[in-house]
Amino acid sequence: MSESQPLASGASPGLRPRNPAGLRLSALIELLNIEGDFPDTLLTGVSLDSRSIRAGDLYLALPGMSSHGARYAEAAIHSGATAVLTDPEGLELLAESGSVTTPVLVVSEPRSWVGTIAERIYRTENPSEAPPMQLFGVTGTNGKTTTSYLIRSLLAALNRSSGLIGTIETLVGSQRVASTLTTPDSTDLHALMAIMRENSLDAAVMEVSSHALTLGRVDQVLFEVAGFTNLTQDHLDLHGEMEDYFAAKAMLFNAEHSGRAVITVDDEWGQKMAATANIPTLTLRTTIGTQEQDIEHEADWWVSTASPRELGWDVELRSAEHSLRFHTSLAGEFNVSNAALAVLMVHASGASIEELQAALDQRDPLSLQVPGRMQLICRAPIAVVDFAHNPDALLRAMKAVQPSPESGGRLIVVFGATGQRDQTKRGIMGALAANNADVVIVTDDDPHDEDPGQIREQVLAGALLALEESTDRSTVLESLAPRGAAIDRAVEMANSADTILLAGRGHEVWQEVQGTALALDDREELRVALRKYGFTPEPVPEIES
Numbered sequence: 001m002s003e004s005q006p007l008a009s010g011a012s013p014g015l016r017p018r019n020p021a022g023l024r025l026s027a028l029i030e031l032l033n034i035e036g037d038f039p040d041t042l043l044t045g046v047s048l049d050s051r052s053i054r055a056g057d058l059y060l061a062l063p064g065m066s067s068h069g070a071r072y073a074e075a076a077i078h079s080g081a082t083a084v085l086t087d088p089e090g091l092e093l094l095a096e097s098g099s100v101t102t103p104v105l106v107v108s109e110p111r112s113w114v115g116t117i118a119e120r121i122y123r124t125e126n127p128s129e130a131p132p133m134q135l136f137g138v139t140g141t142n143g144k145t146t147t148s149y150l151i152r153s154l155l156a157a158l159n160r161s162s163g164l165i166g167t168i169e170t171l172v173g174s175q176r177v178a179s180t181l182t183t184p185d186s187t188d189l190h191a192l193m194a195i196m197r198e199n200s201l202d203a204a205v206m207e208v209s210s211h212a213l214t215l216g217r218v219d220q221v222l223f224e225v226a227g228f229t230n231l232t233q234d235h236l237d238l239h240g241e242m243e244d245y246f247a248a249k250a251m252l253f254n255a256e257h258s259g260r261a262v263i264t265v266d267d268e269w270g271q272k273m274a275a276t277a278n279i280p281t282l283t284l285r286t287t288i289g290t291q292e293q294d295i296e297h298e299a300d301w302w303v304s305t306a307s308p309r310e311l312g313w314d315v316e317l318r319s320a321e322h323s324l325r326f327h328t329s330l331a332g333e334f335n336v337s338n339a340a341l342a343v344l345m346v347h348a349s350g351a352s353i354e355e356l357q358a359a360l361d362q363r364d365p366l367s368l369q370v371p372g373r374m375q376l377i378c379r380a381p382i383a384v385v386d387f388a389h390n391p392d393a394l395l396r397a398m399k400a401v402q403p404s405p406e407s408g409g410r411l412i413v414v415f416g417a418t419g420q421r422d423q424t425k426r427g428i429m430g431a432l433a434a435n436n437a438d439v440v441i442v443t444d445d446d447p448h449d450e451d452p453g454q455i456r457e458q459v460l461a462g463a464l465l466a467l468e469e470s471t472d473r474s475t476v477l478e479s480l481a482p483r484g485a486a487i488d489r490a491v492e493m494a495n496s497a498d499t500i501l502l503a504g505r506g507h508e509v510w511q512e513v514q515g516t517a518l519a520l521d522d523r524e525e526l527r528v529a530l531r532k533y534g535f536t537p538e539p540v541p542e543i544e545s
């Protein structure tokens with residue numbers, strides 16, 4: 001690859017509100033209930049990352065997993081921080097360096113104060129100029145991004161403006177910033193919400209990751225409606241066990257964080273989530289074709305029919321009293337679930353059935369392209385780029401594009417696994433691919449600092465084991481890197497009846513290898529290869545990522 005750039009790890013969106021109320025240092029000392037005799041000053045911003053500090057900010061020097069923020073206090077002060085809040089370990093580090101001259105406040109658990117402090121500093125000075133917004137929070141292993149885009153589009157069809165905070169991008173009024181995290185740090189999040197209020201947006205739609213819930217990134221954020229998609233294996237590097245992963249997600253369905261919930265109860269985790277939630281909850285069953293007699297009060301709403309139309313679906317969503325019909329252009333049964341959840345979350349926020357039905361009929365708001373999510377790049381062969389990067393998503397994406405036996409086409413899958421993340425999913429994904437595709441090309445995803453060859457070996461080992469155990473599969477297995485070469489190989493092997501699925505990277509345009517970001521966009525690599533072998537890709541959408 002010719003293009004590369006150093007990674008801006010921990011970089012924040014860096015956007016700030018115009019008129020934050022700020023917080024006096026004396027008021028902060030009172031809030032924290034600590035001693036401190038410093039000249040008073042108004043803190044006008046706050047960050048826990050020295051690289052995004054501005055003049056007049058409070059720098060939060062927190063302990064992290066790889067370092068302690070106190071090590072960056074000098075840089076923060078150089079950038080204009082007027083005070084530092086840290087823990088006793090941070091104080092020791094500052095004393096060792098001896099160069100910090102600004103007021104230093106010390107509490108035992110500074111992380112638990114981040115949300116409160118950020119919320120206070122970024123409160124809008126004159127609330128009448130910034131009316132409150134409705135907040136929507138979506139959590140779950142898969143489907144957060146897609147559901148968030150669908151909610152935003154449905155709100156627009158109801159003439160309600162909204163901002164978006166998620167994996168792909170942050171949309172604030174007319175500004176669009178590429179995201180580095182799914183849910184930003186609490187300090188950035190409160191700043192973004194303040195900007196959205198200043199822009200008089202009616203609502204904000206946000207993805208809430210389990211990392212965010214665990215690390216307190218959504219502290220002091222009260223969602224009007226929280227939604228749950230599903231829970232399947234991922235992120236066990238952080239959470240260890242599925243039970244802990246569940247417990248992290250469950251924090252959202254608590255009165256401290258949310259007013260109401262819509263919970264998909266297709267699997268046992270969803271049912272457990274609904275049983276655990278201590279807020280008013282609507283439950284949703286999205287297994288296609290569920291009938292009223294099957295459901296026996298197990299869910300408030302269910303998908304009674306979903307009929308394929310082109311690549312998407314015509315859907316009927318029912319409750320004991322009501323029904324809603326909608327169309328979505330999104331491929332894959334899982335997108336019926338995402339669309340149904342989006343519709344019910346907007347309903348739970350106050351939109352009536354009649355209003356919703358009119359908007360769904362007149363504006364077709366659930367038909368859109370989410371960048372890198374089941375994105376159709378070519379029709380012959382069918383070539384799709386998808387963000388599936390965990391076992392459940394990969395299986396569902398393969399099922400969604402599986403050629404019919406009559407077509408005579410094969411399914412060719414290209415994917416890899418991320419380095420320095422949940423290693424246990426690698427072999428599982430290899431086995432799933434071997435059992436569901438005709439050709440599997442194992443390649444690199446984001447290896448981060450791990451040896452990419454070793455990651456490929458682990459994926460391949462799972463695939464080989466699955467084939468050994470199978471009596472009737474003759475899947476072709478290849479391992480090829482770099483990723484561009486694997487994509488080229490997939491297209492070289494394809495004929496126009498085949499289907500190619502590039503899974504794992506979706507909208508991503510940089511591949512992280514040993515601290516360097518290499519330019520790599522699956523969609524572009526695929527288009528280049530398709531043209532090279534004489535196929536015709538679809539036109540490139542106006543905004544792709």
Ligand SMILES: CC(=O)N[C@H]1[C@@H](OP(=O)(O)OP(=O)(O)OC[C@H]2O[C@@H](n3ccc(=O)[nH]c3=O)[C@H](O)[C@@H]2O)O[C@H](CO)[C@@H](O)[C@@H]1O[C@H](C)C(=O)N[C@@H](C)C(=O)N[C@H](CCC(=O)O)C(=O)O
Pocket residue numbers: 009010011048049050051062063064065066067068069070072180181182183184185209210211212
């Ligand atoms: C595992 C994890 O979430 N780590 C996050 C965490 O890092 P950390 O607390 O361990 O921080 P550290 O690197 O030890 O540094 C200590 C402190 O020094 C600060 N620092 C560090 C360097 C510097 O130059 N200046 C500076 O001030 C850091 O901001 C931090 O406060 O706090 C940092 C600052 O808030 C985050 O940037 C960092 O996210 C990293 C980049 C990350 O990749 N996180 C991913 C795994 C993540 O959060 N993903 C989820 C879910 C994605 C999904 O669902 O697929 C997400 O919401 O994005």
Ligand SMILES: Nc1ncnc2c1ncn2[C@@H]1O[C@H](COP(=O)(O)OP(=O)(O)OP(=O)(O)O)[C@@H](O)[C@H]1O
Pocket residue numbers: 140141142143144145146147167182207229230334335337338372373374386387388389392393394396397506
């Ligand atoms: N409801 C769903 N159930 C299972 N898989 C899904 C669902 N929705 C989407 N997927 C799959 O998961 C991939 C990621 O989808 P999406 O970006 O909407 O989820 P996400 O929760 O935001 O993911 P991440 O947290 O990794 O950003 C999709 O590309 C698709 O393969």
